[in-house]
Amino acid sequence: MSLLSIRNLSVRFKTAHGLFTAVENVSLDVEHGEVLAIVGESGSGKSVAMLAVMGLLPWTAEITADELVFDGVDLNSLQPKARRELNGGSMSMIFQEPMTSLNPCFTVGAQIDEMIRFHTDEDKQQRKQHALELLEQVGIPDPQKRYHDYPHQMSGGMSQRVMIAMAIACSPRLLIADEPSTALDVTIQAQILELLLDLQATHDMGLILITHDMGVVAETAHRVVVQYAGQQVEMQPVLELFEHPRHPYTAALLSALPERARRDQRLPTIPGVVPGQFDRPQGCLFNPRCRFADDRCRTTPPLAAAADRALTLCHYPLSYSPEPGA
Amino acid sequence: MFRFLLSRLTMIVPTFIGVTIAAFSFIRLLPGDPILLMAGERGVTPERRAELEAVMGFDRPLWEQYLGFLGDLLQGNLGVSIVTKAPVLEEFLGRFPATLELSVIAIVFAVALGLPAGVIAAVRRGSIFDHTVMGISLTGYSMPIFWWGLLLIILFSGILGWTPVSGRISFLYYFEPVTGFMLIDSLLSGQPGAFQSAVMHLILPAVVLGTIPLAVIARQTRSAMLEVLSEDYVRTARAKGLSPARVIGVHALRNALITVVTVIGLQVGVLLAGAILTETIFAWPGIGKWMIDSIFRRDYPSVQGGLLMIASIVMLVNLIVDLTYGLINPSIRHER
Numbered sequence: 001m002s003l004l005s006i007r008n009l010s011v012r013f014k015t016a017h018g019l020f021t022a023v024e025n026v027s028l029d030v031e032h033g034e035v036l037a038i039v040g041e042s043g044s045g046k047s048v049a050m051l052a053v054m055g056l057l058p059w060t061a062e063i064t065a066d067e068l069v070f071d072g073v074d075l076n077s078l079q080p081k082a083r084r085e086l087n088g089g090s091m092s093m094i095f096q097e098p099m100t101s102l103n104p105c106f107t108v109g110a111q112i113d114e115m116i117r118f119h120t121d122e123d124k125q126q127r128k129q130h131a132l133e134l135l136e137q138v139g140i141p142d143p144q145k146r147y148h149d150y151p152h153q154m155s156g157g158m159s160q161r162v163m164i165a166m167a168i169a170c171s172p173r174l175l176i177a178d179e180p181s182t183a184l185d186v187t188i189q190a191q192i193l194e195l196l197l198d199l200q201a202t203h204d205m206g207l208i209l210i211t212h213d214m215g216v217v218a219e220t221a222h223r224v225v226v227q228y229a230g231q232q233v234e235m236q237p238v239l240e241l242f243e244h245p246r247h248p249y250t251a252a253l254l255s256a257l258p259e260r261a262r263r264d265q266r267l268p269t270i271p272g273v274v275p276g277q278f279d280r281p282q283g284c285l286f287n288p289r290c291r292f293a294d295d296r297c298r299t300t301p302p303l304a305a306a307a308d309r310a311l312t313l314c315h316y317p318l319s320y321s322p323e324p325g326a
Numbered sequence: 327m328f329r330f331l332l333s334r335l336t337m338i339v340p341t342f343i344g345v346t347i348a349a350f351s352f353i354r355l356l357p358g359d360p361i362l363l364m365a366g367e368r369g370v371t372p373e374r375r376a377e378l379e380a381v382m383g384f385d386r387p388l389w390e391q392y393l394g395f396l397g398d399l400l401q402g403n404l405g406v407s408i409v410t411k412a413p414v415l416e417e418f419l420g421r422f423p424a425t426l427e428l429s430v431i432a433i434v435f436a437v438a439l440g441l442p443a444g445v446i447a448a449v450r451r452g453s454i455f456d457h458t459v460m461g462i463s464l465t466g467y468s469m470p471i472f473w474w475g476l477l478l479i480i481l482f483s484g485i486l487g488w489t490p491v492s493g494r495i496s497f498l499y500y501f502e503p504v505t506g507f508m509l510i511d512s513l514l515s516g517q518p519g520a521f522q523s524a525v526m527h528l529i530l531p532a533v534v535l536g537t538i539p540l541a542v543i544a545r546q547t548r549s550a551m552l553e554v555l556s557e558d559y560v561r562t563a564r565a566k567g568l569s570p571a572r573v574i575g576v577h578a579l580r581n582a583l584i585t586v587v588t589v590i591g592l593q594v595g596v597l598l599a600g601a602i603l604t605e606t607i608f609a610w611p612g613i614g615k616w617m618i619d620s621i622f623r624r625d626y627p628s629v630q631g632g633l634l635m636i637a638s639i640v641m642l643v644n645l646i647v648d649l650t651y652g653l654i655n656p657s658i659r660h661e662r
Contacts (some may be wrong), residue, residue, distance in 0.1 A: 056564050087567035095565075100558040104657060105580045115566050166566070191580040 002029040003174055003206040004053070004091075007067035009150060011045070011052050013228075014060045022048045022061075024230045027311075030174065033204045035197070039253070043274040046210045047096075047229035050176045054093050055083055071173060075101040089119040092167035096179040102151035108135075108162045109147035112169060114269035119170040134165040138195060157188035161195070168199055171319070174206040175199075181216070193220060195300035213256050218242060226250045229274050229285040233313040246312040248290045284315065292316055330658065334648050338641055345641075346399065349633035350392050353626050360384075360624035362410055382408055384626075387549035395630065409623050414631035418613060422505025422635075424494060425605070425612030429597045431528055432536035433498035437590060440540045444547025444586075448555060449574055460548070471600055475534040475607040482530060496523040531608040532621035535600050539593040546589040550582035557581070563613050584655045591647025595640045 011023040018292040023045040030036050038046045052063045053075070068075040071090060075083070095101045103111060112131040116122055122130060134142035138161040151159055160180060167175055175208075177196060181189035197220055209220055217224055217238065224241045226234040226249065234247040245251040252270045254260060261267045272289040275281060284302050287293040302315045345484040361370060361378050370378070379385040383394065398405055398451040443463075448455040483491045490496065501515035509528065512520035555559065555578050585608045598614075605614035613632060620628035651660045 054565060056561055084567040084569065087565055089567060093565045095562065097558050103559040103560045103563065103577050103581070105584075105654070114568070118567060152657040163562070302451060 001072065002069075003032045003034075004030040004070050004208075005067060006049075006053065006065060006186070009049060009052060009063070009065040009068065011048050011057065012062045012064075014062065015277065017277065019062070020039040022230050023052065026225075026227070026229045026232045028225050028235065030206045030208060030233070032173070032206060033200075035200060035207045035209060035220055035222045036225065037209045037211060037223070038225045038227060039214065039217055040227035041212055041274050043229070043276065044227040047178050048230075049227075050093070050178060050208060050210060054087060054091065054176065056093070088115055088167075088170050088172075089170050091174040091176070092170075092172040093176040093282070094160070094163045094167050094180050095176065097162050097183050098180075099151070099156050099183070101163055102154075102159055104151050107148050107150055108154070109149075112162070112166045115166050115169045120197050127163045130169070131165075134169055134182075135162070137168075137199075138162070138165040139191075140165070156184050157192065160184060160188075160192055164192075164195065164199070168203065168205075171203060172205060174208070176210070179208045179212070180209075182211070182213075189216075196220075214253055215259070226253070229280070231285060231313055233286070235311045244318075246284075246317040247314050248316075248318065249286050251318055252289075252291075284313075330652055331649065334645055338645065341641060342638070343450060343635040345634060346396060347392070349630040349637065350395055352633070353621070353624070353629040354388070355425075356624070357620070358624045360396060360626060363624050364409070399634075404634070405627035405629045407620075407625055409620075409625045409628070414627050415635075417616065417628065418632055418635050419610060420506075421613045421616050423430045423503075424508070424610060425601050425614060427507045427509065427596075428528065428531055428535060428604070428612060429594070429601060431532040432597060433539060433590070433593065434545050435532055435536040435537035436593070441545030441547050441586070444544040445551055445574065445579060445582075447544070448551030451552060451638050453532065456548075457542060463544045465541075467541035467545075470535060471534060471538070471603045472607055474537060475530070475604060478530050478534060479607070489526050492521075494524065494527050495520065496527075499523060531604050531610055535604040535608070538596055538600060539590075542589060542593060543586065547582065550585040551578060554578045554582045580654070581612045584651065587650055587654060588647060589645055591650075594643040598636050598640060 002009075006029070007027045009026045010021065010024060012019045026045075026049050028036065028038075038050070040046045048057065048061075051057050052061065052065075053068065053070075055075070057063065065076060070086065073086070075086075077249065078086070102108065106114075109128075109131055112134060113127050116127045116130055120127075132143045132147060135146060140146050140158060140161050146154075146158075155160065175196075180196060181192045184192060193216060196207065196209075199205070209216070211217060221238045223237050225232055226241075226247060228249050234241070234245070234246075234250050236244075236246070241250065242254065245254055249270075252268070252284060255268045256270060270289055275285060275288075275310075281288050281298070283299045284290070284293065284297045287297040290297065296315055300315070302313050306319050360382075361375055361384075364378075373483050376385070383391060386394075395405065402415075404418070404651060406413055407417060410417065440463075443459045447453075447459045450456055479491055482489045494598055495512060499512065499515070499517050501511060501517065501518045501520070504511050504514055506552070508524040509521065512524040523635055551574075555574075557578075559581075560573060563573045568577070568580045602614035604610065613636070617629065617632045617636075619625075620632060
């Protein structure tokens, strides 16, 4: 049984101008100890989908799913109290902005302590010891001193380490990392990712890594979900995805990687932007930006079909070529 | 923190000098002659007038009078009332507990109601509760104090007969003041019914005086909470699986309080200004009523001394607020 299985998750927001669909029919599974990457541009609904799984969306969000099961527990029908026991206990989340994700009014020690206090029976001394071990584990030098520091006394990288320490405090089985390294310096980014993968392996956690960085995906993930404008357009194991992207969007993303560019050419880009609430095209959502789009793409939305292990939302999935049109 | 304190303290000195100038000149800018007012209908001969002016020092040039006022001030002397001949400081301190008691109860009332109302309004934004609270607080804020006071007197004292109209305690009770605070003194006196009488006398004035601060605190708490509730760390708190009460009451409120405490501190100035009207309506024997009386009598020393004391209290409270701000906001405390 999968650790997390999602079938047809949709999230709509009530706005002043009607419903806005942020996530549409996302289906995915995360196995125990697996690293799943969710990739997409800003506005592709990758964070929203995972916030929905965590139950952290504001009340304006309308969440529907045919199936939303975590570790055998149906999240759809879970009572708020039981839901809160899961959050921070069996499933944790860390966020994009470490500097603002910690409460500025409390010491980092107190914030980690609070997490342990709510989810375990440890007494005060054990909790302190536990928190210090966690700080040590995530690579914070001088944990004894840092325990009493306030968030504003820490750098972004340090804050993210604290967030990670807090998230893994109660040995969750699933950790959702929402662009954990995006807001950090490049050198720190690599350290944070390495730390996450380390912890994932030692704790045998499922890890969902939300990112827009294909480079990060290549280095970390076992399996990849590609999202576009709230829709899941492709899902493949990482090697297959990089070798044989099926969706033109994935292919375009990959060819936009500097590592893959040809020296004598300009770096390829994808023209245009992700459609928002008011400019959703007819037919396939990607058609205005797709170099292969024809009239069928412009009128009829494609249906998800399982074509040799790659779930691709496209009328004309690419067959094999990593450089489409070449 | 030390530098923070030092910078606040150095700002107080010029403010204080400014206040002395304002206090000294404002009452003298008012038309009216204290000596004529003292003489009343009988009038006063030019000789007697010159004599009185010399006694009170009004014959000297203004700048000399001001320097004299300042010199006395440095020795802790606020001068002597030209009406009662009692030292101004003594008059002030004798009445201040009454005002302090009224103000403290008013602000407690305002915070006790305004803070939870603002928090709930923010959490249930857009609900009927939210609209009601915001509507009421806008009304309360716009209500002229004297009119609001009169309305309450008509309803609760006139029609319902629940509360007394004026004063601090019923004439049935008499005891020597110990602390100057009627609630405490009436308890200490041990006379049956005295405390209840003091409470009943205090309720209406405190509600009237607390109305504007209540409205301001409710609105400011709501907007501070709305801002804080959308912060990332509130999402983190929810991701930790904390109960809504803890997310809102601890993680969000603690941060919202940073602004709200400042607002509460600023309300102290409003409170003392409001006390002048409230005390006049309810014949509350505090400094507000005394200031009004002194102004009508053109009692220059009392007015300038009283103004100075009130201004000093406001400055002191603001200083305390600044310090509290440092206590509840760690990033200010650790500023170097």
